Amino acid sequence: MSQPIIRIARADEYDEIARVWMLSWVSTGLAEVSDFLLANLRARIRREIEDGWSLFVADDNGTIAAMLALHLPKRYLDMLFVAPAYQGQSLGRRLLAFTRTQLPDEMYLRCVRENEKAWRWYEREGFVFETEEIEPSNGFVMKYYRWKNKGDAS
Template sequence: MDGCQDPQLRPAQADDLDEVATVWFESASRMEGASAMLPSREELRVRIDRELAAGWLLYVALSGGRIVGMLALKPADAKLDQLFVHPADQGRGVGRVLLGLAKSALPGGFSLRTPQANRRGRRFYERHGLDCIGEGVHPGMGTPVCFYGWRGLPAGDHGNRIWQ
């Protein structure tokens, strides 16, 4: 992908989900602070179906006809649940474009968590206007995490949102 050209974004389709699971697995397994307890690609694929049924909004970033990134939102909880870019496509603006989509889709703000050891990811979020709002432990893996929040656009009650 050319670093000057933004990827195409669209909602994920049923025939994208295997490739989404692959991007998620490849990226998560190479992330700083990746847990040895990381689910397999097959387990992630099953989780995608479960999360979609529970209300996930899933988007893909495409470049050259292939999926290079994924964004999963939980709008009912104002959460950015997953944002992953294939390792071969990192550093080319895909994450920035996906994060911009999250800000557009959840204009009132959102929160997310990332492994505390994921220094690159944490720098990315901070560069793009998210604030570290706390630390904790991943509920499934037991590893240290950092919570980030984006307060959203200053309109209505959105500015009064309390981040947890």
């Protein structure tokens, strides 16, 4: 079985990317599937791309297995969501490794405090907690992290 290929997302995939994003977010237990949530994510993808997102997907022979949104000028890993059927297969780790090729020196991210599985994973991957703030748009407490390349120790 081949591994999904990480590539730039196409505009005709945005609706499916929003669906994968929603299902992955729902898998955290912090939301429920709804047409309203899906519509908001669809609109957000288009808005965020206009505001500078570089959007990537993990493509498993035509099936979107994950989405990755980076804001390269801000050195920001904005979204990394793996479809539930692909979770636990190291796809998130592959996407993070890809991200480090795009942002090799330093990057930032934020994670919902209640999504403990995610932020503990980022900490294991070398991200350092910096602060917490309430996100006014949704009321979630966000944990902010930074990763800095320590360089080659050899």
